[in-house]
Amino acid sequence: MTDTYHARLAWDSRGQPLSCHFDDVYFSRENGLGETRHVFLAGNRLEERFARLQPGECFVIGETGFGTGLNFLCAWQLFEQKAPPGARLQFVSVEKYPLTRADLQQALQLWPELSRWTGPLLERYLAIHPGYQRLVFAGGRISLTLLIGDVLDELPRLDARVNAWFLDGFAPAKNPGMWTDALFSQLARLSAPGATLGTFTSAGFVRRGLQAAGFDMQRVPGHGRKREILQGQLSQPAPETIAPWYARPPARPDIPREAIVVGAGLAGCATAASLAARGWRVRLVERHAYIAREGSGNPQGVLYLKLSAHHTALSQLVVSGFGFSRRLLPDLSGQDYSACGVLQLAFDARETKRQQQLAAAFPADLLHPLDQTQASQQAGIPVPAGGLFFPEAGWLHPPALCQWLACQPGIELLGHHEPLELIRQHQHWQVLEHGQLLAEAPVVVLAAAEHCNRFSQTRWLPLKRIRGQITTLAATPASQHLGTVVCAEGYVAPAWQGQHTLGASFAFDAMDLQPSLTEQQDNLSRLEAISPALHQTLTAEPPPLRGRAAFRCTSPDYLPLVGPLADAATFAETYAALAKDARQQPDLTCPWLDGLYVNTAHGSRGLLTAPLAAELLAAWLDDEPLPLPRAVAEACHPNRFLLRQLIRARQN
Ligand SMILES: Cc1cc2nc3c(=O)[nH]c(=O)nc-3n(C[C@H](O)[C@H](O)[C@H](O)COP(=O)(O)OP(=O)(O)OC[C@H]3O[C@@H](n4cnc5c(N)ncnc54)[C@H](O)[C@@H]3O)c2cc1C
Numbered sequence: 001m002t003d004t005y006h007a008r009l010a011w012d013s014r015g016q017p018l019s020c021h022f023d024d025v026y027f028s029r030e031n032g033l034g035e036t037r038h039v040f041l042a043g044n045r046l047e048e049r050f051a052r053l054q055p056g057e058c059f060v061i062g063e064t065g066f067g068t069g070l071n072f073l074c075a076w077q078l079f080e081q082k083a084p085p086g087a088r089l090q091f092v093s094v095e096k097y098p099l100t101r102a103d104l105q106q107a108l109q110l111w112p113e114l115s116r117w118t119g120p121l122l123e124r125y126l127a128i129h130p131g132y133q134r135l136v137f138a139g140g141r142i143s144l145t146l147l148i149g150d151v152l153d154e155l156p157r158l159d160a161r162v163n164a165w166f167l168d169g170f171a172p173a174k175n176p177g178m179w180t181d182a183l184f185s186q187l188a189r190l191s192a193p194g195a196t197l198g199t200f201t202s203a204g205f206v207r208r209g210l211q212a213a214g215f216d217m218q219r220v221p222g223h224g225r226k227r228e229i230l231q232g233q234l235s236q237p238a239p240e241t242i243a244p245w246y247a248r249p250p251a252r253p254d255i256p257r258e259a260i261v262v263g264a265g266l267a268g269c270a271t272a273a274s275l276a277a278r279g280w281r282v283r284l285v286e287r288h289a290y291i292a293r294e295g296s297g298n299p300q301g302v303l304y305l306k307l308s309a310h311h312t313a314l315s316q317l318v319v320s321g322f323g324f325s326r327r328l329l330p331d332l333s334g335q336d337y338s339a340c341g342v343l344q345l346a347f348d349a350r351e352t353k354r355q356q357q358l359a360a361a362f363p364a365d366l367l368h369p370l371d372q373t374q375a376s377q378q379a380g381i382p383v384p385a386g387g388l389f390f391p392e393a394g395w396l397h398p399p400a401l402c403q404w405l406a407c408q409p410g411i412e413l414l415g416h417h418e419p420l421e422l423i424r425q426h427q428h429w430q431v432l433e434h435g436q437l438l439a440e441a442p443v444v445v446l447a448a449a450e451h452c453n454r455f456s457q458t459r460w461l462p463l464k465r466i467r468g469q470i471t472t473l474a475a476t477p478a479s480q481h482l483g484t485v486v487c488a489e490g491y492v493a494p495a496w497q498g499q500h501t502l503g504a505s506f507a508f509d510a511m512d513l514q515p516s517l518t519e520q521q522d523n524l525s526r527l528e529a530i531s532p533a534l535h536q537t538l539t540a541e542p543p544p545l546r547g548r549a550a551f552r553c554t555s556p557d558y559l560p561l562v563g564p565l566a567d568a569a570t571f572a573e574t575y576a577a578l579a580k581d582a583r584q585q586p587d588l589t590c591p592w593l594d595g596l597y598v599n600t601a602h603g604s605r606g607l608l609t610a611p612l613a614a615e616l617l618a619a620w621l622d623d624e625p626l627p628l629p630r631a632v633a634e635a636c637h638p639n640r641f642l643l644r645q646l647i648r649a650r651q652n
């Protein structure tokens with residue numbers, strides 16, 4: 001795909017950006033900062049509303065048109081000045097034409113007084129690709145979710161309760177496609193009770209449209225030369241219909257913010273970190289003495305994006321998850337990751353066709369095709385085919401990421417404990433080991449990979465395990481030229497601590513974790529297919545059996561299970577009508593297992609999906625904007641399997 005999705009900018013003589021798509025300015029030429037503060041911050045009374053927040057409370061701002069991020073930075077600055085410690089800001093902004101990082105940097109140089117906030121934004125403004133992209137700042141106090149796409153496509157996919165809106169999508173005359181009744185009704189749908197709205201326009205049709213959607217609107221004096229602008233407040237909340245099994249469990253602001261997370265692989269460590277960032281006290285229980293001893297314990301894991309040109313739920317999850325994980329890498333020591341790019345070889349006709357479709361469906365800065373010569377140059381070694389190159393991807397040492405996540409303030413590791421029993425008592429879950437109480441808390445999150453279904457409440461979770469083995473080979477002078485991860489049916493990574501990791505076998509029926517020579521041989525054959533030359537140098541001496549086996553945990557549809565859990569038997573009784581007619585939507589509350597959640601089944605792509613899944617889980621738990629489109633969150637919801645069981649029962 002050619003670059004049609006980044007903003008095309010022109011710069012005026014004072015260094016201010018102009019949009020070539022819309023022939024309009026990003027902010028007032030006279031005083032952009034002053035206008036932002038007047039129209040959006042004062043227009044939504046943010047100073048007093050931020051000051052009134054309670055510790056633990058989360059304020060949500062929604063914006064149409066992220067542009068240069070000026071409004072976001074000003075809101076963040078004000079939040080830091082006025083909101084009490086422990087309060088959080090979630091800023092959700094839609095942008096059809098994101099600025100490149102270089103343009104963003106140039107535009108933000110205009111505001112030296114914001115440099116304290118601009119720096120972190122630029123640091124994190126990486127891997128911004130279509131779909132939902134979450135960026136986290138200030139230890140989780142501030143989170144920015146960019147919805148990269150057209151506002152009329154993205155807002156209907158959003159699940160959020162917005163407290164204040166910034167309507168900033170260029171002048172209606174220059175951008176009539178955006179200022180539509182469809183937009184206004186989405187704003188009403190997504191508004192929390194009492195939501196307010198500020199916009200720089202005073203156009204009559206905008207005022208009338210917003211009134212018709214349920215906002216009380218008024219004209220007020222504008223900033224500078226602008227005579228009038230509009231402000232509004234939601235007067236009539238728009239009812240929303242969500243299937244009860246995918247509705248949010250009732251919020252529990254009264255409970256102590258204490259959680260137990262079972263399992264300290266990547267899913268558990270990330271869940272603990274996302275909760276701790278929201279002020280939860282987390283006990284992370286692990287049956288081994290320390291974290292990352294099983295699936296998440298390989299020396300090198302690859303940020304490998306297996307995408308679909310049809311933008312399936314899984315593919316959307318992978319693009320958003322990739323962005324989220326990629327932005328975490330700079331938090332690790334430089335030894336423990338490399339954003340060296342990933343080359344996926346077009347190793348047969350079918351893969352070549354698939355790659356052509358992907359190249360047409362995704363922007364070039366996410367992936368682009370290379371011919372064989374270019375691919376060999378990029379890889380630093382001869383490869384037998386061209387392929388797709390993912391320049392921002394790479395590899396990381398998964399235990400280092402787990403360690404960084406598990407070390408966040410508010411997390412306590414309880415190693416050497418293997419609870420397999422949960423009892424609900426007085427609004428708390430008791431976690432028992434060998435019949436003895438280990439810990440209790442109002443919330444428990446199961447992140448124990450395939451072991452999540454060993455509890456009586458969760459036996460129905462359809463989890464499978466698939467053994468995989470990686471092989472490590474000592475680097476040679478020639479192999480040091482390998483400059484990117486190269487994948488075909490397996491993968492090989494540039495050396496880490498003198499060793500290359502090759503992966504990974506799939507053994508579907510294996511129950512043990514002894515490294516196997518046969519699987520090592522499979523990995524070596526995969527390496528030979530990737531590059532005979534690399535294979536030759538790395539196996540000149542017959543390698544000893546050296547590797548590591550672990551289980552991947554997957555679900556029948558290969559999507560993870562992330563979210564609140566329901567009681568399976570009561571679910572079947574409550575929604576028995578669905579067994580007769582699957583189109584029914586009975587108005588009956590889902591029988592949630594109050595406070596019990598799961599984050600598992602990350603298959604062979606947990607490095608991409610587990611950290612973002614932790615944000616999704618925290619959003620379910622804390623009633624925050626979901627970091628993924630609702631349909632993708634539902635595709636990951638554990639209840640999908642209870643529903644399918646009911647509907648299958650009808651067919652049998
Ligand atoms: C060979 C191999 C290669 C892979 N390569 C890649 C790759 O290149 N890129 C990629 O993205 N992904 C890769 N993956 C997948 C990725 O490693 C997993 O998706 C990810 O590690 C899953 O994390 P997890 O936390 O869900 O599971 P795990 O890391 O397995 O963690 C589960 C934890 O729960 C603990 N536990 C279980 N039961 C209990 C209990 N009752 N009480 C306390 N603790 C308990 C376990 O001890 C374990 O520590 C690979 C996987 C394998 C096996």
Ligand SMILES: C[S@@+](CC[C@H](N)C(=O)[O-])C[C@H]1O[C@@H](n2cnc3c(N)ncnc32)[C@H](O)[C@@H]1O
Pocket residue numbers: 007025026027064065066067068069070071072094095096097098149150151152168169170175177178
């Ligand atoms: C005036 S600028 C926003 C300025 C911005 N808030 C800032 O702080 O710099 C308007 C933005 O809206 C975006 N936009 C315009 N039409 C859109 C649409 N239909 N969907 C999503 N974004 C759109 C533009 O690409 C542009 O970045």
